[in-house]
Amino acid sequence: MFESFSSVDSSRTTPTEWLLARIAGREQAAAIMGDLEELSATRSKSWFWIAYARTLVSLGWRTPVAFLIAMASMRLIFRIIFSWRINHRSPTLMETGLFGVYNPHVRLITWNISMVVAQSLIFAVPFVLVRFGWRNRLSQLTCALFLIAMPIYSLRTWLMDLTGVLMMIAVVSALITPLWRKPMIVLAATCVTATAAVASCVYILWSIYRWHYHALSIFSCEAIGLALAAIVCVYLHRWLLERPPASDRTLA
Amino acid sequence: MNPERTLGEFEQIVLLAVLRLGEAAYGVTILDEIAARTGRNPAPGALYTTLHRMEDKGLVTFRDGSPTPERGGRAKRFVIVTREGRNALASAQSAYRSLLQGLDLLDAKLFGGANV
Numbered sequence: 001m002f003e004s005f006s007s008v009d010s011s012r013t014t015p016t017e018w019l020l021a022r023i024a025g026r027e028q029a030a031a032i033m034g035d036l037e038e039l040s041a042t043r044s045k046s047w048f049w050i051a052y053a054r055t056l057v058s059l060g061w062r063t064p065v066a067f068l069i070a071m072a073s074m075r076l077i078f079r080i081i082f083s084w085r086i087n088h089r090s091p092t093l094m095e096t097g098l099f100g101v102y103n104p105h106v107r108l109i110t111w112n113i114s115m116v117v118a119q120s121l122i123f124a125v126p127f128v129l130v131r132f133g134w135r136n137r138l139s140q141l142t143c144a145l146f147l148i149a150m151p152i153y154s155l156r157t158w159l160m161d162l163t164g165v166l167m168m169i170a171v172v173s174a175l176i177t178p179l180w181r182k183p184m185i186v187l188a189a190t191c192v193t194a195t196a197a198v199a200s201c202v203y204i205l206w207s208i209y210r211w212h213y214h215a216l217s218i219f220s221c222e223a224i225g226l227a228l229a230a231i232v233c234v235y236l237h238r239w240l241l242e243r244p245p246a247s248d249r250t251l252a
Numbered sequence: 253m254n255p256e257r258t259l260g261e262f263e264q265i266v267l268l269a270v271l272r273l274g275e276a277a278y279g280v281t282i283l284d285e286i287a288a289r290t291g292r293n294p295a296p297g298a299l300y301t302t303l304h305r306m307e308d309k310g311l312v313t314f315r316d317g318s319p320t321p322e323r324g325g326r327a328k329r330f331v332i333v334t335r336e337g338r339n340a341l342a343s344a345q346s347a348y349r350s351l352l353q354g355l356d357l358l359d360a361k362l363f364g365g366a367n368v
Contacts, residue, residue, distance in 0.1 A: 024304070027316065027329065032300055034319075034326030035279035039296065041322060051296050058297030059304065242308065 016052060023060035025238065066130035067230050071223065073126040081153050091157040110164025117167060118149040120191035123226055131234065138183040138237060145170055182240045190233040197225030259344045265290060266302050267341045270331045278328040303331060311337035
């Protein structure tokens with residue numbers, strides 16, 4: 001029979017194992033390092049390092065590649081949206097729409113929330129699609145919310161109002177449905193981190209340089225903020241959506 | 253068949269190796285078994301990526317063993333094929349068998365009559 005669960009001696013954790021654990025999780029990293037050490041007993045030291053590097057790349061390439069693709073896609077989409085917006089008249093808060101002319105504050109809140117969510121999703125959609133694949137529930141939820149959020153850029157008052165309402169319904173529905181609650185929490189945390197981190201970086205930059213900062217600095221702020229969001233997304237996904245306890249699975 | 257349970261060739265090889273090894277299936281023995289049975293020497297990284305993906309699909313699960321000195325005090329992580337894994341493997345193998353039925357792969361007629 002299998003031996004009982006036992007903890008790995010953490011005092012022997014090396015920097016290489018620590019690095020692998022960031023990608024694969026602590027237990028898996030320890031097992032992989034153990035396997036590599038056992039295999040390298042009959043091979044050379046260079047074999048160990050090559051196998052270690054290849055394992056690191058095999059298990060970890062998706063996150064940096066997903067991040068780079070998401071950054072590039074986001075720039076492209078924003079460029080398209082920007083050129084669309086400068087060629088079309090922006091609606092005002094006092095137009096009729098769904099909420100009527102007497103509720104500009106409702107419109108202000110829903111438009112701003114929808115706009116921030118849409119901007120975060122423009123990064124989140126390519127990131128989760130590349131990182132986790134289409135079949136993942138987080139990816140499916142992110143794509144669904146992205147489709148709901150995009151009409152916020154239509155510049156039609158009633159459509160923008162409707163987008164805000166649908167967005168809130170979708171988020172609340174996901175949170176009260178057990179199947180979609182955890183993906184929604186991961187997505188919400190990712191979007192909040194992205195927004196807060198980018199806003200904080202830009203604020204700090206503005207406080208120091210006022211209007212004299214360089215476009216490259218803004219890009220760096222964005223990259224740092226979104227990298228933080230990507231890390232939060234991957235960690236929360238691993239924590240909440242991966243690795244159900246072995247007892248929950250039917251063994252052969 | 254559920255498309256999420258479709259197995260790639262290497263996934264089938266790994267599952268078969270794990271089933272052959274039974275309770276002794278962990279990284280090192282799986283690599284050895286694949287090398288011995290197929291003549292291939294897959295990179296450890298390829299095996300761990302495949303196992304990780306199959307764990308996400310619910311095809312395999314893991315159980316920790318005890319730490320051993322030759323592994324630097326680290327525990328083995330034994331691989332267990334779940335019922336879903338067995339079903340997926342059975343479906344994939346039955347598809348192969350169905351396609352092979354009535355074919356003689358060494359029959360020259362398959363190559364348009366030419367003795368290739």
